[in-house]
Amino acid sequence: MPKIVDHDERRRDIALAACRAISKKGLEKVTLVDVAREEGFTTGMLAHYYQTKWEVVLAALRLMHLQLEARLEERLQRREMTLIDLLQSALPLTASTRAEAAAWLSLWGLAVTQPELLKWPQDIHADWRELIRRCVITSIDDASHWPDRLLDDVVSSIICFMDGLTVKALTRPRFYTRAEQLRLLKMHVDAVVAYARGSLKANPRVLSTGAELGA
Amino acid sequence: MPKIVDHDERRRDIALAACRAISKKGLEKVTLVDVAREEGFTTGMLAHYYQTKWEVVLAALRLMHLQLEARLEERLQRREMTLIDLLQSALPLTASTRAEAAAWLSLWGLAVTQPELLKWPQDIHADWRELIRRCVITSIDDASHWPDRLLDDVVSSIICFMDGLTVKALTRPRFYTRAEQLRLLKMHVDAVVAYARGSLKANPRVLSTGAELGA
Numbered sequence: 133m134p135k136i137v138d139h140d141e142r143r144r145d146i147a148l149a150a151c152r153a154i155s156k157k158g159l160e161k162v163t164l165v166d167v168a169r170e171e172g173f174t175t176g177m178l179a180h181y182y183q184t185k186w187e188v189v190l191a192a193l194r195l196m197h198l199q200l201e202a203r204l205e206e207r208l209q210r211r212e213m214t215l216i217d218l219l220q221s222a223l224p225l226t227a228s229t230r231a232e233a234a235a236w237l238s239l240w241g242l243a244v245t246q247p248e249l250l251k252w253p254q255d256i257h258a259d260w261r262e263l264i265r266r267c268v269i270t271s272i273d274d275a276s277h278w279p280d281r282l283l284d285d286v287v288s289s290i291i292c293f294m295d296g297l298t299v300k301a302l303t304r305p306r307f308y309t310r311a312e313q314l315r316l317l318k319m320h321v322d323a324v325v326a327y328a329r330g331s332l333k334a335n336p337r338v339l340s341t342g343a344e345l346g347a
Numbered sequence: 348m349p350k351i352v353d354h355d356e357r358r359r360d361i362a363l364a365a366c367r368a369i370s371k372k373g374l375e376k377v378t379l380v381d382v383a384r385e386e387g388f389t390t391g392m393l394a395h396y397y398q399t400k401w402e403v404v405l406a407a408l409r410l411m412h413l414q415l416e417a418r419l420e421e422r423l424q425r426r427e428m429t430l431i432d433l434l435q436s437a438l439p440l441t442a443s444t445r446a447e448a449a450a451w452l453s454l455w456g457l458a459v460t461q462p463e464l465l466k467w468p469q470d471i472h473a474d475w476r477e478l479i480r481r482c483v484i485t486s487i488d489d490a491s492h493w494p495d496r497l498l499d500d501v502v503s504s505i506i507c508f509m510d511g512l513t514v515k516a517l518t519r520p521r522f523y524t525r526a527e528q529l530r531l532l533k534m535h536v537d538a539v540v541a542y543a544r545g546s547l548k549a550n551p552r553v554l555s556t557g558a559e560l561g562a
Contacts, residue, residue, distance in 0.1 A: 159456075234459045238456045238457075240517070242373075257519065288527075293504075297511070299510045303458060324534070327538035
């Protein structure tokens with residue numbers, strides 16, 4: 133009987149190998165040969181699934197992001213989770229979230245001179261934004277009654293803050309330790325939720341503008 | 348009479364040329380030859396002042412940062428400046444702050460696999476932190492009475508948020524427009540200042556721990 137190849141699994145294996153190769157050599161220097169070597173694949177086999185290095189890189193970023201979303205989804209199913217409990221699974225506190233954060237930071241840095249690299253991950257950004265919105269609504273009792281515009285602002289603020297915290301955790305790890313990251317994130321979340329409630333109290337007729345923002 | 352060369356001025360001219368070369372080719376690909384060509388210098392003349400490409404890059408980053416600090420200092424001298432008026436001069440809203448932000452983002456991305464690149468700019472980080480602290484104290488009436496620990500946290504929070512906003516402005520410029528950046532920064536500053544005041548009211552005997560944090 134001929135061996136049946138599960139192509140989705142094969143793609144996932146390649147993406148996993150790419151994650152490892154990226155964490156060793158960096159986004160700019162990693163090659164298809166490096167990815168193939170990680171798992172003893174041939175470059176010919178790789179070429180059957182991905183044409184260019186950047187396709188593999190994107191697949192690796194997507195895979196890491198899906199794993200992160202799966203962890204967050206799993207936490208969303210549990211009860212009594214605070215917003216900090218939920219969000220902290222996205223901070224670079226473990227080896228895998230750190231590797232993902234490092235890959236994103238590399239991509240952003242390269243995109244300064246190669247802006248076409250930013251076109252690909254737009255769907256990841258949209259999913260991420262939606263997931264953070266669900267985290268806010270699930271863990272903050274009154275947030276489901278907030279006008280869209282206010283909720284959008286809170287989501288944007290949290291996403292920006294977590295990006296900044298990620299940059300700091302990777303570039304100034306001695307100061308932005310695990311405890312410091314969690315403390316600053318908690319402070320930001322507490323501050324911005326209190327701000328949202330205060331602005332509703334001051335102006336209960338805030339109009340929902342349905343403004344759509346990118347992650 | 349022999350021509351008198353102002354070496355400091357020469358170094359500044361080279362750093363300026365490096366800023367331009369970096370914005371065109373990116374931190375990774377820029378070469379000493381590119382920098383020399385920008386101003387019609389010879390590479391021999393450059394070598395008299397800087398031995399490696401990375402020394403020139405650091406000089407360029409320092410120069411951009413000094414220019415930014417000078418703009419902020421100038422604003423600090425004026426009266427009636429809000430914290431947003433002060434901080435916005437550091438957001439990537441103009442060609443020059445955008446070029447500086449792009450250079451930093453490139454450096455952070457490269458540092459993922461070359462962490463030694465992060466050793467150099469530590470004094471810039473410390474100066475930056477001190478300057479943001481002065482902005483807070485100058486523009487927020489009661490901040491000079493806040494315990495050190497609380498003031499440190501507010502400074503850390505603002506610095507993290509501005510880093511995140513900068514990443515977003517560079518990687519998602521369509522959504523994080525100038526108006527959106529200013530609106531989100533104002534929201535963050537208002538929220539975190541209110542949080543600081545609230546935490547003092549709730550616990551007026553907050554101890555000053557003198558905790559020292561890195562920018």
